[in-house]
Amino acid sequence: MAQVPQTFLDALAVRTWCGLALRALGRAREEIDAINVYPVADGDTGTNLYLTVESAATAVEAVFAGHEARGGGAPPAVPGGGAPGDPVASAASAPSLADAVRAMAHGALIGARGNSGTILAQLLRGMAQVLAEDPDRTRTDGEGLGLALRHAADSARQAVAHPVEGTVLSVASAAADAARTADGDCAAVARAAHRGACAALARTPAQLPVLERSGVVDAGGRGLVAVLGALVETLTGEVPAAVAAAGTGSAPEEGAPSGTATDTDAGTVIDPCEPPDGEQGDGPAYEVIYLLEAEDTAVAGLRERLDALGDSLVVVGGDGLWNVHVHVDDAGAAVEAGLEAGRPYRIRITHFGADDVHTVRGERPPRERVQRGVVAVVPGEGLACLYAESGATTVLARPGEPPASGELVQAVRRAHAREVVLLPNDAELRHTAAAAAEQARAEGVRVALIPTRSAVQGLAALAVHEPGRRFDEDVVAMTSAAGATRYAEVTVAEHRSWTMAGICQAGDVLGLIDGDVAVIGADVTDTARTVLDRMLAAGGELVTLVLGDEAPEEVAEHLRNRVREAYLAVDTVVYRGGRQGTLLLIGVE
Numbered sequence: 371m372a373q374v375p376q377t378f379l380d381a382l383a384v385r386t387w388c389g390l391a392l393r394a395l396g397r398a399r400e401e402i403d404a405i406n407v408y409p410v411a412d413g414d415t416g417t418n419l420y421l422t423v424e425s426a427a428t429a430v431e432a433v434f435a436g437h438e439a440r441g442g443g444a445p446p447a448v449p450g451g452g453a454p455g456d457p458v459a460s461a462a463s464a465p466s467l468a469d470a471v472r473a474m475a476h477g478a479l480i481g482a483r484g485n486s487g488t489i490l491a492q493l494l495r496g497m498a499q500v501l502a503e504d505p506d507r508t509r510t511d512g513e514g515l516g517l518a519l520r521h522a523a524d525s526a527r528q529a530v531a532h533p534v535e536g537t538v539l540s541v542a543s544a545a546a547d548a549a550r551t552a553d554g555d556c557a558a559v560a561r562a563a564h565r566g567a568c569a570a571l572a573r574t575p576a577q578l579p580v581l582e583r584s585g586v587v588d589a590g591g592r593g594l595v596a597v598l599g600a601l602v603e604t605l606t607g608e609v610p611a612a613v614a615a616a617g618t619g620s621a622p623e624e625g626a627p628s629g630t631a632t633d634t635d636a637g638t639v640i641d642p643c644e645p646p647d648g649e650q651g652d653g654p655a656y657e658v659i660y661l662l663e664a665e666d667t668a669v670a671g672l673r674e675r676l677d678a679l680g681d682s683l684v685v686v687g688g689d690g691l692w693n694v695h696v697h698v699d700d701a702g703a704a705v706e707a708g709l710e711a712g713r714p715y716r717i718r719i720t721h722f723g724a725d726d727v728h729t730v731r732g733e734r735p736p737r738e739r740v741q742r743g744v745v746a747v748v749p750g751e752g753l754a755c756l757y758a759e760s761g762a763t764t765v766l767a768r769p770g771e772p773p774a775s776g777e778l779v780q781a782v783r784r785a786h787a788r789e790v791v792l793l794p795n796d797a798e799l800r801h802t803a804a805a806a807a808e809q810a811r812a813e814g815v816r817v818a819l820i821p822t823r824s825a826v827q828g829l830a831a832l833a834v835h836e837p838g839r840r841f842d843e844d845v846v847a848m849t850s851a852a853g854a855t856r857y858a859e860v861t862v863a864e865h866r867s868w869t870m871a872g873i874c875q876a877g878d879v880l881g882l883i884d885g886d887v888a889v890i891g892a893d894v895t896d897t898a899r900t901v902l903d904r905m906l907a908a909g910g911e912l913v914t915l916v917l918g919d920e921a922p923e924e925v926a927e928h929l930r931n932r933v934r935e936a937y938l939a940v941d942t943v944v945y946r947g948g949r950q951g952t953l954l955l956i957g958v959e
Contacts, residue, residue: 376556376557376605377511377512377555377556377557377605378509378510378511378555378556379467379501379509379510379514379515379556379605380464380467380470380508380509380510381433381434381464381465381466381467381469381470381508382464383556383604383605384430384467384470384471384474385430385431385434385464385470386604387600387601387604388423388426388427388430388474389427390600390603390604391423391427391596391597391600391601392420392423392424392427393600394596394597394599394600395416395419395420395423395593395596395597396420398416398592398593398596399416399417399419399420400416401416401592402415402416402419402589402592402593402596403415403416403417403589405584405586405587405589405592406589407580407581407584407586407589408537408578408580408581408588408589409485409681409682409697410657410682410697413786414483414484414783414784414786415484415485415486415589415590415593416589416593417483417780417783418482418483418484418485418486418487419483419484419486419487419490419590419593419596419597421481421483421487421780422478422481422482422483422487422488422490422491423478423490423597424481425477425478425480425481425482426473426474426475426477426478426481426491426494427474427477428477428481429473429474429476429477429478430470430473430474430477432473433465433469433470433473434464434465436465437464437465437469466505466506466507466508467501467502467507467508467509467510468501468502468504468505468507471494471497471498471501471502472498472502474494474498475491475494475495475497475498476691478490478491478494478495479491479495479661479686479687479691479693480661480691480693480716482659482686482693482695483659483780484657484659484695485590485682485684485695486538486589486590486593488529488659488684488686488693488695489526489529489530489538489539489590489684489686490538490590490593490594490597491686491687491693492522492525492526492529492684492686492687493522493523493525493526493542493594494522495522495525495686495687495688496518496521496522496523496524496525496526497518497519497521497522498518499521499525500514500517500518500521500522501514501518510556511555511556512552512553512554512555512556512557512558512559515549515556515559515560516546516549516550516552516559519545519546519549519550519559519563520546520549520550522542522546523539523542523543523545523546524546526538526539526542526686527539527542527543529684529685529686530683530684531673531676531677531681531683531684531685532681532683534578535577535578536573536574536575536576536577536578536581536588537574537578537588537590537591538588538590538591538593538594540570540573540574540577540588540591541567541570541571541574541588541590541591541594541595542567542594543570544566544567544569544570545563545564545566545567545570545594545598546563546566547566548562548563548565548566548567548569549562549563549566556605557602557605557606560598560601560602560604560605560606561602561606563598563601564595564598564599564601564602564610567591567594567595567598568595568613570591571587571588571591571592571595571613572587574587574588574591575587592613595613596613599613654680654681654682654697654698654699655698655699655721656697656698656699656700656701656704656719656720656721656758657682657695657696657697657718657719657720658694658695658696658697658698658701658704658705658717658718658719659693659694659695659717659718660693660694660705660708660714660715660716660717660718661691661692661693661694661714661715661716662687662691662692662693662694662708662711662712662713662714662715663690663691663692663712663713663715664690664692664708664711664712664713665690665712666688666689666690668711668712669685669692669711671711672685672694672707672708672710672711673685675707675710676694676696676698676704676707679696679698679699679700679703679704679707680696680697680698680699680704681696681697682695682696682697683695683696684696694708694714701719701754701755701758701759702751702752702755705717705719705751705754705755705948709751714751715766715768716766716768716771717751717754717766718764718765718766718781719754719755719757719758719764719766720758720763720764720784721758721759721761721762721763739786739787739788740785740786740787740788740837741787741788741789741837742787742788742789742790742791742837742841742844743761743762743763743785743786743787743789743790743791744757744760744761744762744763744785744790744791744792744793744832744835745762745763745764745765745778745781745782745785745790745791745792745793746762746763746764746765746792746793746795746825746828746832747764747765747766747767747773747778747793747794747795747796747799747803748764748765748766748767748795748825748828749766749767749768749795749796749825749947749950749951749952750766750916750918750947750948750949750950750951751766751947751948751949752916752945752946752947752948752950753825753916753945753947753948753950754766754948756829756945757828757829757832760832760835762793762832763781763782763784763785764781765777765778765781767795767796767799768949768951772796772798772799772802773799773802774802775802775803775805775806775809776806778792778802778803778806779806779809779810782806782810782815782817783810783813787815788815788816789815789816789817789818789841790810790815790816790817790818791817791818791820791831791835791844791845791848792806792807792817792818792819792820793820793822793828793831793832793852794819794821794822795822795823795824795825795827795828796823796824797821797823797885800819800821803819804819807819816841818841818845820845820848820849820852822852823857823884823885824855824857824859824955824957825916825947825950825955826855826857826914826916826955826956826957827852827853827855827857827957828852829914829957830851830852830854830855830914830957830959831848831849831851831852832848833851834847834848834850834851835847835848851959854959855957855958855959856883856884856905856908856910856957856958857883857884857955857956857957857958858881858882858883858884858888858901858902858905858955858956858957858958859881859882859952859953859954859955859956860879860880860881860882860894860897860898860901860921860952860953860954860956861879861880861882861951861952861953862877862878862879862880862953863875863876863877863878863879863880864876869886869887869890870886870887870888871887871888871889871890872890874887874890878890878891878892879891879892879893879894879897879953880897881897881898881900881901883901883904883905888901888904889901889904894921894922894925894953894954895922895924895925895928895929898925898928898929898954898956899928899929899932901956902929902932902933902956902958903932903936905956905958906933906936906937906940906958910937910940910958910959911939911940911941911959912940912941912942912943912957912958912959913929913933913940913941913942913943913956913957913958914942914943914945914955914956914957914958914959915929915930915942915943915944915945915954915955915956916944916945916946916947916950916954916955916956916957917944917945917946917947917953917954918947918948918949918950918951918952918953918954918955919947919948919949919950920953921953921954925953925954926944929942930942930944
């Protein structure tokens with residue numbers, strides 16, 4: 371449906387822009403993924419940008435839904451409200467501009483994925499800071515939009531520890547420069563910004579050698595051009611000309627056909643921190659992303675610590691909520707740095723793999739799919755690091771925040787494998803995992819779902835995982851190991867309830883074996899010992915203990931001594947699980 375042109379940007383235009391940007395990125399996602407060679411060739415930039423904008427669009431829709439529920443009235447079908455260009459009709463039927471842009475920025479922040487998605491979130495936040503300065507303003511003009519684009523580009527550059535030219539940062543700066551030179555309304559400013567971005571995008575291969583060798587433009591910059599093109603369509607009703615993905619060294623002409631990534635000789639992936647000339651070596655093996663609740667004053671120290679740990683550091687946000695992205699070799703240290711600064715959550719750790727690490731100067735072709743990967747849902751940061759160090763792609767599940775099927779599908783994509791073993795590690799996630807597996811199969815990935823009900827069963831399965839053997843044989847071995855592992859947990863009752871072991875009161879310590887309450891006690895260590903004795907009564911060779919942050923310090927040593935004294939042929943291993951939602955996980959194999 372054609373958009374009705376308008377001269378200003380208001381809440382309805384923001385809503386339309388988000389929807390059109392999501393549609394544009396959906397069309398360009400595969401193309402952008404295909405040209406993703408920097409900072410690491412993991413083929414997911416288009417997908418990450420799409421998911422980031424999807425989160426922004428969802429947040430804006432929620433603001434409109436809340437406005438309508440409070441009696442604000444249903445929004446009109448065209449941006450601008452009532453008659454095109456009528457600010458009174460627009461203001462009466464929609465939230466304020468400040469509400470819309472703040473929601474857009476917040477949604478992008480909490481949903482940002484990958485390096486480019488995190489930078490895009492900061493671009494949107496920078497725009498929102500300018501456009502929401504006056505909470506009573508219902509719209510902005512061309513000058514205001516130009517100022518917003520300028521602040522967006524500057525704030526995004528400041529969020530990146532070591533800015534590199536030839537990336538989305540260059541494209542954003544060029545768009546802002548062009549917008550400030552434009553005279554006229556918002557439509558004129560948007561057109562100028564889009565033209566400036568297109569010209570800068572075409573120059574990226576000349577600025578970044580890896581792009582020139584691969585014969586492509588920057589993937590993140592290509593995504594930003596799509597987002598700005600959607601802004602032009604919102605304000606003018608015109609769909610901008612398609613942009614070529616192949617590097618040409620010059621700006622695309624109006625009406626030029628869309629290009630695709632070309633097959634070239636080896637395209638080297640280089641480190642984003644601009645190492646000294648001649649420096650050699652592989653880059654970090656893990657991508658770590660998390661949301662962080664922290665005081666603004668604590669973030670400066672966090673930046674310094676993470677910068678020393680790795681590269682591709684981007685920290686965006688403010689006002690107590692941040693999105694942190696970094697590539698490191700020590701994923702646990704990156705999470706610990708967040709814990710020292712505040713409360714990290716929604717932690718995602720991705721292992722790039724042997725064919726996926728950065729290289730500084732050596733020649734290496736763009737990443738190929740690995741033959742097999744493992745995707746696992748885990749309940750705590752410590753377990754996430756443990757799984758990631760074993761080569762698994764992890765999805766962190768917080769208490770009360772189970773992952774959606776879309777998150778599992780995205781994790782399967784991040785695994786970048788032809789075959790994937792999926793470990794839900796929770797009985798309640800079986801249907802969600804099954805839906806994700808079906809979607810991944812529709813995308814051409816061979817997926818086997820092993821119905822693990824606890825993270826300790828997943829550890830047992832991962833321990834026997836051998837990528838070199840036949841897929842069916844590997845799945846059978848992993849399923850057998852998981853099935854042979856009994857699982858238990860020790861937690862605290864939140865309220866009075868009936869259980870299989872009787873009535874518990876709020877504050878009682880509960881011991882659950884294979885999902886059912888088996889022990890009710892008053893002391894954590896005593897309850898854990900009783901649970902362990904019951905489990906080992908049926909035999910066992912290995913006890914796995916995963917301690918939560920709130921577990922008493924002495925419980926692990928007490929249980930280890932108990933096993934050593936009473937069960938001579940049984941070994942014990944202890945891991946720190948972090949904030950895993952339960953005091954203790956126990957596995958007996």
